[in-house]
Amino acid sequence: MPPSSSSKNSRYHQQLTSIKIARPFTGGINAILSQIASFDLPSLQSLDISDQYSFPSHGLRQFSQKFPTLKSLICSHTRPDLVLIAECFPNLEEIDVSHISVSSDADLQVKALASGLKKLRKVDLTGNFILADSSVFTLCQNCVSLEELAVHETVSLSNIGIANAIRQRPQLRSLAVRGDNVTLEFIDALVSLKCLTCLHLSDSHISDEALCALADGVLQFRELSLRECSGYQYSGISCLLRNCNNLQYLDLQGTQFLNDECVIELSLLLANLKVVNLSENEELTVLSLFAIMRNCPLITEIRMEDTEVGKQKLQEDCLVVNYHLKFLYLAQNSWLDDGCVTMLASICPNLEMMDLSNCGRVSVGVVEVLGRCCKIQCMDLSHLECDLSHFQFRVNFEVPTLFVLNLSGLSISNEELSIISKNCFNLKELKLDHCYKITANGVKQVVKNCKQLRMISLYYCKKVSSDIVSWMVLARPSLRNIRAPRYTRHIADKRDHFLRHGCFVEWIPKVNSELTREASLGRFHDFT
Template sequence: MSECSEDSIELHLPDECWELIFKTLKSHRHFQPLSLLSKQCLSITNRLRTSLTVTPQTLPTLPPRLLLRFPSLTTLHITRLPHAHLHALLLHLSRSALPLRSLSLSAHPSIPSDGFRYLSQKTPPLKSLTCSHIASLTNSDLSLIKDYFPFLEHLDLSFPDNSSDPVSDSAVEALSLGLPNLRRVNLSGNFFIHDPSILSLCKNCQFLEELVIFECHFITQRGIASAIRERPCVSSLCVSNFGCGAKKGDFFRPHVTSDFIEALVGLKGLTCLDLSFSSISDELLCCVAEEGIPLRKLVLQGCCNYSYVGVLCLLSTCRFVEHLDLQNAEFLCDQRVEELCAFLGNLVYIDVSGCRMVTDSALLALARNCPLLNEVRMGATDVGKRKVDDDALVSGVVNYQVKSLYLGNNSWLRDESVEMFASVFPSLEVLDLSSCCGVYEGVVEVLRRCTEVRHLSLAFCSGVRLTGLNFEVRKLEELNLSRSGIDDEALSVISKCCRWLLQLDLENCSRVTAKGVRQMVENCTQLREISLVSCYEVEASIVAWMVFSRPSLRRIMAPPRFDLSDGQRELFLRHGCLVC
């Protein structure tokens, strides 16, 4: 959509009608061309935005006062900002009338105590706070959080980087007493907390529903069992590598105890169970089934000491599972996937990556028997090794619900299988074929049949060329060609057929030169982001031309040997493009 003057656009409908129309768009990124049509459209799109992400790259183009353009902003994600900028931004937020309810801070050196003090005076109060991967998270930070944000319902303090002054059990206990409304808490990666931390949370937070404690190696099965007995209303439990026992890799993983199983099945409203990388048993899975636990999400990624018997027992009883993760289950094969399909009528998401005996037949069985299936992940399997030669098995198998298909790292995958999957899943929007080196021109047939594809990854696909493209691919927005075999000839074809691209990744494409990049920038008139990292055949001088030739560009990852001065950076930013 091209930029137009306001006088050339006559919008006869009231704002309320246009809001309903704009809300049908799948992403906020589609608001940008609409906002250029008129002041009315700009005002409407600004009102509709409820979330915003601020990074060091976006901050120069987003002064704090511009946040007032988004009066409905309820969620703000802030990542890796310098302390002074973070302080100024939080101060400005505290003085605004924005209805902010959720704040996410990640990868900062420390908790911004002054900024939190400012925000604590703001109404309405924060309900959700995420402080993940903080370099230094201390006991005093937990005290500050409970004092400033006593109405929090969701708190994420996962994976702090400090080890010299870690969070203690007494600080977690004080936190639990100060946050009585807490419903969801994530303490993953706090390596030095023990059983009392989890027990105090379950005792003192009467509304607690979700408990996430991945990689807390001093928390034991006994501790978890004692804690969840105190809070039987917990509906989501996510734990991994708990306790100590028989060594497995770098950690000790014990056999699951009867005490833990007894406490687990006492959670009668449990809908999500994630035991990633834990030692479990068929007994645990069968006990969950016998108690009729209403599971909707089951994650057994990387688990050991269980078998197909336990999985079959659970899924044949708990038939409302929507999200199933059986990554690296060594016992899983085509026949067993087909057997399980009889009980997966409500399945929406499945991940069987790393199951080396799973092939094309399993994918067809899922397509045939799971009418609600939306996303399938089958990376690093044997897909493509044993192709389905019986046309009768393929004929008539069409699943219009599957929108996302991940088949990365399948070394046996060939064009024939890729083309077959295109006919089985015609509504695909996301397709990832990363590191499938046996795929060549089959992708062209996918784009021909699956007209809704908006994200396509061909990273590390050394044989892909796409020179057979001779039709428009109107919906494709994100194309990852990093470390692929793409050259200038292929880019020329792509630039003519995929003119609506928004993001293009050409990292480490050794055959690409400035000629091919120039064609992409000239023909893709909506291009917002391009990566030329490690493209040694692309001259650095093309960067300035790109900035001034394509106004839609917002970010350029420059090629090697590009020397960016402060003056150039500021000049490019004034044109709305970050070069890094």
């Protein structure tokens, strides 16, 4: 006999290791935490309550009585009570309190966290602008197991304060910080961290002398980020990279001096590189892209958004097929055209994700990607700026691997949408925001053909009535998230009814009128 549904659920509960509350959860989050506390979840280790409108103090107290050994808590973009967290979960090893709203006693709360959570290994305090040097010092002093610390986007901290703090924890493996004006004293503190393998600096001013001093420290970085950093030149970064033989992740977004010649030379030093971000470097062309693909044989992800890819043409005999590259982000490249996209599809046969959003000259090339890349799972084609009046987006072949598709802002018709849904029948997420031509008939074809659909976004689809939401919830039980075209009282009144069917419905608040509480709760922050 097949096992009963209750026994299946019981086995599932036994294996559940993490819970993430929908963000924002518009029901009673205190009540849902109390309800979770009534379940038998012996393997539960992680809870994520990010982006909530209110901090569920009562619910967390009840939750902690059942799960006092919780190891990971994520409550970013909330207004948490850090003292309560320290009292309720003394065994936490990881905590994310980034971008939180705290009162003037923020330092006291962080110090209470440091005193109560001595087992912490990983702490993220990113974006907490009124944090003091003394708080980070106390954290590093008290948490003897601390290995990863993130305090970037925290302008209130000083170089000297961070340097003094990290010297308390010589076993730190990962540090993310906004260094401001990076001094040699700060570099000395970094060099003292002999286990440091991941360094993320951002929006900092760092000299060639400082980078060379860091290179002399014989640190073997696996991850290095100098995103939006200034003050250094090619000699400084090349000096550092020559000493990083095992570097796997490199972020040089927004580097002021970077050009194709620099990237070609640096790529020869990066034999083990797997992920690189070269976005927002306006002098980089396809020459840099192919240098990375050719000289970094292990590369799996390349980001070159808002560059000049497509402006420079390459001879076909210079191209090398790369079987490792899986993720390619080329958004906002105004020179990128169909020829370049088709060429990329032919030499990157194992692509799983491609972002071509806001590219100025791409049209039929996207169909070539879907046809040639047999492992493609995700494509972002939102807001392609080319004239689509002469181009019909017809995918006349099956693409069973495609799970996520963003067509927002495209002038596609119901007929094209129907063809896409028939051949991309395994879609789980589909974004159609600002698609002004489609109607309810086109949406119904998607819901009927895509039997695994979990999320569909219809923001500002002017010809689609919000009345279709009720039909979608009943017609496709797999749906977990619907973004309705606009706010209507009909949707607000049925919000709880939709939740009982397992679907969270969001909507655009009414414009130029006073918002009801229900409408404001329907606002959407982010979906990942």
